[in-house]
Amino acid sequence: MTADDDFTRRKYLQLAAIGGTSAAIAGCSAFSRGQETQNASESTDEPPAVDVPALRLETADFASVRQFSNRNYERMHAYRKRQAIETLLADPAVNDIVSDWVGGFEAYEVLTNHLETISLQGPTDMTVQVDGFPDGEEAQFDVTAKNRQTVYGLIDRRRDEIVALQITDPQDIEWTVTQTPGQMVIGQAILNHEVVRDAFGDVSERDWYPSWKGATGGYTGLGQGDLQHGHGGTAVLHVKDGDEVRIISAFIDGSDPENPEIIEAAVLDHAVEFPPYELAASIEPASESVLEAVPDVPTEQRPYYTANEGYHRIEPPSESFEQDGWEIEWTPADTQGVTVAASFQGSPVFEAMDTPYTFTGYYLPPREGRNTREWYFPDDDTVFSGDLLFWDIHSSNPGGPGMLAKLDFPARDETPTGFQLKSHFHSSAIGQESIDFHSGFRFGPYNYDLAYEFYSDGVLLPVFRRAGPGFVTQFVQKVEESAESYGENGSYEEPVVQHYTSAKAIDITPGTTDGVAIELFDGDEWTTPESEFYLEGEPGMIARFSNPDGTETIDIPLRDDLELVVVRRDESEIGPGEYQAQRLYDEGIPSRHYHPAQYVDDQPIQGERVIVWLLMIGAIGEMPHPSGTSNFVTKGRIELSGY
Known part of the structure; x- marks a missing residue:
């Protein structure tokens, strides 16, 4: 091996380390399987050939959760999304476009046939026309994301x-x-804040625009300011700074609405940890693009979030339908996500199921074995233990769109036929189509996929998926800046940067609407709880709800990343469907509510109508789940028998 050969190989390995092992694209891999690669100087004008059976492409469809074992569906979203993005960015035509962006948005879905679908989109510039700020009767900011493009790709994983x-x-x-x-x-x-002036000088001389969650709000808690639920708020400003768009994030004490105060202001370079345009700059693209060598991506195989020229593909099912033994009725999202009512084989399963909110907490103290109520709210009130908490809503507008589609799943291997009700929410983004978020200006709002999968064998899977970003880059920056302060007595322990809990609420009706029998299995024996309870899950545990006068039974297997709250049905308490109180609409309730466990008291539950809260915990701080480049996924499981 010559010195030149050695240098070339080392240079390649360095590039591979930067760009990841996915720097290979169709026909352009440096180590093509069984084929010799051409030197760039010997390349022809012909695009690289791609050999994929047409039937494999044509029959690829969206995959169901149950098609994967060993929690591989969750792993796919945590790992493969980044790989798919980097594979796409290794194409020179894609890399050239994305490198010029000032913002970005990624969407990813797992397909069958060992394929996956990915999209990237973003603009090259941002301009803002301002009228009426700061002393008019109303300020108006007309924002333009310039030259937004969307790139769609199908990847052989x-x-x-x-x-x-x-x-x-x-x-x-x-x-x-x-x-x-x-x-x-x-x-x-x-x-006028010192941090902002130090970073930008006079911001009014630049293009900028604001977005808000308000000075006070029923879905914000600022533990950093020791503020109760509803007394804190946040504001986000996007600012053009040369060739980049940077972010100002401010926390507001709104406990005195007439005199709000800025608790903290931070300046951030990016909305997510790994923006597509920075990833593009770190990847050495292949010598030739496959753009002319491979087919287009059909609309039906694009990610639902971006399939329509960068906007959502919205094809909701009928609001009532029958399929695979299930009878389904659903109502559009107000603040609690899509509400679903279901029967199976002609007998009721639940009168209402929805997601009243998702806990999204930042900069928490170590959990130390506590349940979420004790950890989030150690004083058993509405003051959060960390810096910032959202009781995030899931509405159709703003921050929609809500219900997207019904995905049908044929029987495959040992998995029976079924379907998924798929909904999507960008909490606090602009409009039902979240046009700011989908144009790459996405700091602050969230990206939630709330789905329910129903199968013909009586199994139901509620699925929670998050892609961020929210405020995570602000707290990642805070951890990095404060790293020296986390050492004590020879140990090093950081705060928990971010933690999610998706709160599913179910008005459960196992074959009857007259009340239920309830049993708990702890892994060794069954017991009968007499009053309301809050339970931390462990592997092997089962909560059973059955018809006292019939055969219908609903089992909820538990794990150590699930918690269960079971309380009497009470119209004054927040919960699913029309019977229960609704957040943000019933006067005073948002500021009093903090956790479903607050409803647990000594009320008897045997033979009564009950509300079941299934808390699906998202411990994303335990393993890196960078917002944008990875999706965090968790799911529950509900099993029917005797129907």
């Missing part, structure tokens, strides 16, 4: 190769943000 690729034409995306006089006062205070 066994070989990290692009097998279909399509790039849309550039288009300008416009939206308008308005501010009240009160919001302008807060906005001016943020612009």
Whole structure:
């Protein structure tokens, strides 16, 4: 081996380390299987050949959770999304486009036939026209995301190769943000904050626009300011800074609505940890693009979030239908996500099931074996133990769109036929189509996929998926800046940067609407709880709800990442469906509510109608789940028998 050969090999390995092992794309891998590669200087004008059976592409469809064992579905979203993104960015046509973006948004889905679908989209610039700020009766910010494009790709996940690729034409995306006089006062205070002036000088001389969750709100808790539920708020400003768009994030004490105060302001370079344009810059693209060598990506195989020229593909099912033994009725999302009522084989299963909120907490103390109520709210009140908490809502507008589609699953191997009700929410993004988020300006809002999978054998899987970003980069930055302070007595322990809990609420009706019998299995024996309870799950545990006068039974197997709250049905308490109280609408309730466990008292439950809260815990701090480049997925399981 010559010195030049050695240098070339080392250079390649360095590039592979930067770009990941997915730097290979179809026909362009440096180590093609059984084929010799061409030197770039010997390349022809012909695009690289791609050999994929047409039937494999044509029959690929969205995969169900039960098609995977060993929790591989969850692993796919945690690991493969980043690999698919990098595979796409290794194509020179894609890399050239994405490298010029100032924001970005990624969408990913697992397909059958060992394929996956990925999309990237973003703009090259942001412009803002401002009228009325800071002293008008109303301020108006007309925002334009310039030249937004969407890249769609199908990836062979066994070989990290692009097998279909399509790039849309550039288009300008416009939206308008308005501010009240009160919001302008807060906005001016943020612009005059020392941290902001040190970073930007006079922001009014730049293009910028604000977004808000309000000075006070029923879904914000600022433990950093020792503020109760509803007394804190957040504000986010996107600011053009040269060739980049940077972020100002401010926390607001709104306990005195007439005199709000800025608790903290931070300046951030990016909305997510690994923006697509920075990943593109770190990857050495292949010598030739496969854009002309592979087919386009059909709309039906694109991610639902972006399939329609960067917008959602929205094809909701009928609001009542029958399939695979299930009778389903659903109502659109208000604040609690899509509400579903279900029967199986002609007998009721639940009158209502939805997601009243998702806990999203930042910068928490170590958990130390506590349940979520004790950990989040150690004083058993609405003050959060960490810096920032959202009781995030799931509404159709703003931050929709809500119900997207019904996905049908044929029987496959040992998995029976079934279907998924798929819904999607960008909490606090602009409009039902979340046009700011989908244009790459996404700091602050969230990205939740709430799905329910129903199968013909009586199994139901509620599935929670998060892609972020929310405020995670702000707290990652805080941890990095404070790293020296986490050492004590020779040990090192960081705060928990971010933690999720998806709160599913079920008005359960196992074959009857007159009340239920309840049993608990602890792994060794069955017991009969007499009153309301809050239970931390462990492997082997089962909560059983059955018809006292019939054969119908509903089992909920538990794990150590699930908690269960069972309480009497009470119209004054927040819960699923129309009977229960609704957050943000029933006066005073949002500021009093903090955790479903607060409803547990000595009320008897045997033979009564009960509400079951299934708390699905998202411990994303235990393993890196960078927002945007990975999805965190967790699921529950509900099993029917005797129907």
